Structure formats: structure tokens, C-alpha cells
Amino acid sequence: MFSDLNGRTAVITGGARGLGFSIATALAAQGVDVALLDLLPAVHASAERLAAEHGVRSVGITVDVTDAEAVEAAFSTAETELGAPSLLVTAAGITIWGDSVDVAPETWRKVLAVNLDGTFFAAQSFARRAIAAGRPASAVFISSMSAFIVNQPQFQASYNTSKAAVSHLASSLAVEWAPSGVRVNAIAPGYFLSDMTREFTEANPDLAAEWTAAIPAGRMGQPEDLHGLVLLLASDASSYLTGQSLVIDGGYTALCPPPPHPTRPSAHQTRGPTMTDPDPHGDPAPDLAGDAAWGTRRRRFVEARSGAVERAWAPRPVRVDDGPSIGRRQIELRHLGGLETTVEVDQFLDLGEASWNGDVVSFVAPTTAPHAESWARRWQGGLLTTCGLTAVGVAPEAEGGMHGRASRIPATLTRSEGRWTPEGRYELLVDGLLREGAVFQQNLTVTRGIRAEVGVARIRLHDVVRNEGFVAEPVRLLYHVNLGWPLLHGGAVVAAEAEPSGGPDSSGPQDDGRWRRVIGEPEPAADERVDALDAVAGPDGWSTATLVGEAGTVSIRFRPEQLPFLTVWRSTAAGSYALGVEPGTCWPSHAVGPDRGKVGRIVEPGESFEVDLEIAFEPATDDVGD
Structure with a gap:
């Protein structure tokens, strides 16, 4: 033709x-x-x-x-x-x-x-x-x-x-x-x-039904159309x-106005404020005064279709009864817009194994058990491992050993619940208290809060670190975000709003001012690389590091005034194929960088400081129409 x-x-x-x-x-x-x-x-x-x-x-x-x-x-x-x-x-x-x-x-x-x-x-x-x-x-x-x-x-x-x-x-x-x-x-x-829109509509059937109901043709378009x-x-x-x-558009815009929609959007109808999807549209100007009314309407809409929301969506406590982590307490965070993970209660309220759209995307380490004799044999991987509080990197056992004692400190759990917000969002909350101390030595506490929303592929973490002792203490704290295959693959790109520290493994940034590296394929016995960087704040005051690959994008956001140092650990060794994106109050002791990055943050007696960290997942960019 x-x-x-x-x-x-x-x-x-x-x-x-x-x-x-x-x-x-x-x-x-x-x-x-x-x-x-x-x-x-x-x-x-x-x-x-x-x-x-x-x-x-x-x-x-x-x-x-x-x-x-x-x-x-x-x-x-x-x-x-x-x-x-x-x-x-x-x-x-x-x-x-x-x-x-x-x-x-x-x-x-x-x-x-x-x-x-x-x-x-x-x-x-x-x-x-x-x-x-x-x-x-x-x-x-x-x-x-x-x-x-x-x-x-x-x-x-x-x-x-x-x-x-x-x-x-x-x-x-x-x-x-x-x-x-x-x-x-x-x-x-x-x-x-499109492929990505289909994934979204399958995960959000209520919203897909609303869209389809407003189309005179009675269906959404197929790519062949x-x-x-x-x-x-x-x-x-x-x-x-x-x-x-x-x-x-199947006649959608011929209707004036189109049929009314029963719900106002909340983040759990999407993959959240950071959701990137292939053109499933629109944005009426927000009516803040009506948020509570819309929130109530949304909540009732969901409750009419789910008899016990908290059983489906709230954090779920479990205990491991087999394998290397036997006996450990976990809290499952589910239905986060394709993201699922665990909160490791007996490991500093860290984030354990994480899956994204059905694939395990956190690094899973081939280690022995959480109580083995060395870091290399006890570290289980997981989405987030806290390192510190007195040592980060190589350190003698008297100082906690490799990466300190944090990952061996169990939490006192103070809250684990789900609740509706006034805007009609269902929020998951996990809080706990952690302490690293010894008689005649340091006495440091961390009050950790973890927040997530149903339907939003993002986890927010807020820590308050306090020196409860009576002498000044250096706090060395590093947030070890661990990513693995299939998010990590040859050709994937790790980038960060950061500047090289000047070490030999940290050559200059690209022309746009963002440091970046291309990930290689796994190879037997490949050497690991550790880059010591200075975090740089973006226009909103946050610094962002990303891993962009075929399966999607992971963004790690933090505030440089809280965590001024960024370490990027790349292991392309076959069998230990992993990427660590690690903002902290210092670099690891073994990283090649100036001494100013090894001291940590000095906290006076009775003083405290806060840390905010976000980890968000977005689908691969497939934006090609609506």
C-alpha cells in the first residue's frame, strides 16, 4: 500500500x-x-x-x-x-x-x-x-x-x-x-x-478500569493501532x-467532559512521585483544600473492594525457620508498586532481600551465616546494610572489625503498623531503637524510622544519631546500598551527583558534572574497584546516585550536609557480581582518598544529628506515547 x-x-x-x-x-x-x-x-x-x-x-x-x-x-x-x-x-x-x-x-x-x-x-x-x-x-x-x-x-x-x-x-x-x-x-x-503500560495496568487494575470505562471504543489502544x-x-x-x-484515542477526547472518575489519585495508584512510565497521562491542578475529602473517598473505594486492608498491606512480621538466618526476626514490606523487601530487625533494621517486579535485585552474598567469624563470611547482602558506628572499612576487632558492629546489633522494635493518611494513601511504618555502647566506652544510639507507601516503589529512611555518652565521639556511619543482577549487568551505568576526591580510582567527572561509570560483565577473579567521591547537592538540596539499566533505574537520594562522602564499590567478579552505592559520614578506611574523609562526624556529648535516605525504583524508560 x-x-x-x-x-x-x-x-x-x-x-x-x-x-x-x-x-x-x-x-x-x-x-x-x-x-x-x-x-x-x-x-x-x-x-x-x-x-x-x-x-x-x-x-x-x-x-x-x-x-x-x-x-x-x-x-x-x-x-x-x-x-x-x-x-x-x-x-x-x-x-x-x-x-x-x-x-x-x-x-x-x-x-x-x-x-x-x-x-x-x-x-x-x-x-x-x-x-x-x-x-x-x-x-x-x-x-x-x-x-x-x-x-x-x-x-x-x-x-x-x-x-x-x-x-x-x-x-x-x-x-x-x-x-x-x-x-x-x-x-x-x-x-x-505498550509493554510498560501493560505492566502498570496489571499492577493497578482499578485505575486501568477507570481509563477503559471512559473510552467509547471500550478498550485501550494496541501498538498496532x-x-x-x-x-x-x-x-x-x-x-x-x-x-x-x-x-x-478510541473516541476519548470526543466526550466533553469524559465520564467522571470515582477516585482521586494517590501515590498507591502509581509508582509514586518518582514514577516513570510510558505515557499514562494527565494532571488536573491540585485542590489541596479537598485532599481530605478525596482521601476519604479513595479509602472507602478500596475498603469496598477489600475486606481487611491491613491484612493485605500492613507490615508483616515473620521469623526465619531455616537456612543461614534461622531464628532472625524480619518484617515484610509488600505491594510497594512492584517492590518488596524485608526489614531485618536483628540487623540494625536494615533492608534485606529486595525484589522488583518479580526479580531479586539486591545483592545476595554467598556467605556462611550472620554469626560467622568475619565480615566476608557473615554479610548476607540485602538492599541496605548499615556500617559503623565506630568503624567503616578495614578495622581491628577491638573497633568492631570490618565495617564495624552495626550489622550485628538487634533493634528494639517500637512500631510496626500500616495506616491511612488523610490523603487516602496507605503508609507502612517501622520504627526502632539501636544502641552501640560499652562500659567506659562510647554510648551511641540510633532511632530509625522506615516509611513506605502501598503502590509506590520507594523506601524512605530517617535516622537520629545521638551521643548519649559524656565525651565527644567520632561517628563513622555508611549506608551500604547493594544492587545485583538483573538490575546490574554489562552496559548498565552508575552515575552520581558527586566530584572525585582526587584518589587514583576517582578520575574526573563527565562533561555534565556527574560522575559516571559503565558496568562490565562478570569475569572470574576480577578486581573490585572502590571510588571515593564528594557528594554534591542538586538544586533541591539532595544528592542523587543512580543505576540505569535494561530492567529499570534505581535512585539513591541523600543530603550532602548529612552524608558528605559517597563511596561506590564495584565488583565484577563472577559469583560476587555487585554494586555498592554508599553515602556516609566518611569513606571506608581502605578507600583511596584524603584523610579528611576518614575521620567521621564528631558528635559532642548529648548532641544528635539526623540522616535522610531514599531508595526508589523506576521502570526502564519506555515512553513512547500514551
């Missing part, structure tokens, strides 16, 4: 998976050679699959679409491999849900950077080549019906704003480039079931069509 497409070259951003890859298959079926651009390392395998299944040339290029120079370089590579492109589809994008009054500046900028800047940079590099080639060309931007309406019940003003800008950008560039033969249009999808429109806009059959945004 679109035979004129045969032999042409297309570039698709966000093409590794989801709607972007689906569109690529439609073009490849018409004989189009395709360059796939994506942040995910899986883009290379996707290109190989495309070539094998459709007999076309295809290349996968890893690129961050928010980096204009990197995008230009990616287009140069695509042109070298496949020839000058005459088709462009911009399918890279993200959405992050959250009340507008709470959205951090960097979160707002991130959404606009990926959705709007990424679209413009790709269009710019595309048009340069198309105009230089002197041949007709067509660009198709993936916008959203949220460019024209405000969806409910979810909140995401940044997404709506970015997509409205994308649609207007299409019109603007269409007028500007029409004399050169470059057409620019936008497709504005409604609710579509976009194929015909994309092919039409790409082909010469639409040679007189430019500057338009075409809505494809």
Missing part, C-alpha cells in the same frame, strides 16, 4: 522497546532501513531482531536524547551506516506523576528535557540532513491527547505541558521547513498498551499534510 517507503531510511528515538519498536516493525515491513536510538543498551539487540525478522538494514545506537551533541553524533552514525534519513519518529519520552506543589525542580526539568528538548534535538539533526539531501522528508512526533485535555484522576502537569509543547513545535517546524520539502506532523495517542497512521504520515500519500496533530 505504501510502496514508496521501500528503500528509505528512518530514525526512531525511543526505539528499543514498546511503541517505538512497534512502529519500527511497521516501517521495516515496508522495506524501510531503520536506525533505533535509545538510552537502553537493549537497543542493539532490538536492531538485530528488526534486521533478522524483516530483512532490512538496522542499527542500534545508545544515546541520551537530552544531550544535543550526543544526538547529533548518533545521527551521524546512522547516516554513515544507512544513508541520509528521510523519515523520523520521535518516540522517546517520560512521565512522572506527583502533586504539582511537591514536584522538585529537577523532576520538572527532566520531563521537559526528555519530551520536548529530546524531540527538538532529534528534529534539528534530522532536518539538517534532509534539507542538505534536497529530498522530501517526513517527521512524526509522538505527542499525546494530553496536549489538548487534562486527564483525570492522575496528576502530571509536567507531562501535559511537555506534550502540548511538542504538538505546537510540530506546527512551528512544519511552517518553517515546508519550503525545503520537510513535513512535520504529530500523533497524539490516547491510552495505549498506530501503524496505519504512522505509515500514512511517512509516505507520499500525505504529501500535502503537514503541521497537524492527529489524535488517535
